Amino acid sequence: MQLGKTQTLKISEKTSSGLILTDESGEKAFLPKIFVHEEKEIDEEIEVFVYQDDNKLKATTETPLAEVGEFAVMGCVQSLPSGAFMDWGIIKDLFIPYKQQKSKIIEGKRYLVHLYIDERLDLITGTTTFKRNPQYQDLPFQKGDKVDLILMNESELGWNVVVNKKYIGLIYTSDVFKKLYPLSEETGYIKAIREDGKIDVSLQPEGFENIDEFKQKILDKLNDNYGLLYLSDKSTPEEIQDELQMSKKNFKKALGGLYKDKIVEILDDKIKLV
Template identity: 30%
Template structure:
């Protein structure tokens, strides 16, 4: 079999049936299509079928009639099967083996590496020795096939997957094919490469790409902060040594929010008659 055809989809002729599967040929070359790699029943000897050529786990060249979306010629989403710190991430493209995405193509910060169950947008590549591996899509290739988002999407929610992670921010592709960007200011935590996110469209660019925020609206933020403070009070038996005059650094260290956010949330709890401040402390009203 021509090694240049490994990692590609080829049309081959079925010549005979064996216990292991079917023998396919192209000229004088023969290749096995194992029984577990059949997609549909072979109707007759002599018919031509499309198959994917690759090395299996035993490093044998075989054919699969289960045609993957991902190949040397095409990109697709592949589920992360396993992450090995010194190697990278192995992705499943629908065959009986996983393909490696090298650690060199993953973010420098390992905390944002993908986890099993995430999805990477990849194609297959071949090295000088003919070995096949997976490689994430490049920014240029995304821009070549950009789907422009409509103006009506502004302020709407979108779901997408992170296909690129950089210091500047996270780049996302939605199910509709829109390219999105999440600035570090528009998130509380940096999403993983391959993670599925849901966010709000806050801008639509001239090229049809979108800016996405993972932060809730201001009112939602205040409710979230107020809930955090209330839960903290409950854990502290209804009394805490924090008030609207507390040190900003102490507030941030304990609640991971600014003093301004703390004061707004505390004000909401007081307005809702859930807490009060006295003797340089904040207490739950029902604690009296």
């Protein structure tokens, strides 16, 4: 049985209060009746998330915000001296012991939480204390891959981010072209996997093969402004960033492509749709 993971189990027994589910090794988990929305038969398979409640394995068809080994933003539903209970999307709240809190968790506020198994207690546990910019091995990414990001915090180098809910990476300040906010979600791109196993991320794809995205962004802005945009290849990086949330390098590439295709006319201080 994979504690804290979504998995497919087989129905081995039906009771008045729910279903007994079994894995290949014979280990059992209980699925309460409230999660059984249609008639099920013995030996039928069902996909569930397995967790603990009252020292017993239970299952739910609900989807948690995160599984063991993943990060998610969660709201605190109750804060006690011993720890805090977080809403993680299923019927049972996630417990974060006081010693696993980077700072005192306050009821009603949202926090970035990482899930792990407490080996001493064999319990699914949350923590808000985790290593920044760690080193990894055998990462499932290649340069240019599109990824989902959760913004963590701003540092001297840039922004620490969670990549695809599992890994911590870094967006350098030079690659930030718009206002970012902690705990918000963004789309990003793998910029580099460094030799030391650290992940560099960009908010924009790189290279001419991705320039269509930037060309479309300029066209959308032109259409929103009646065919005129008061930017040119002489505009400052800050002006381009404020207006289009892209780097001047990508702006010039995209603008050159639009000009070559005879879609825009470039004037001294503005761009005009042809």
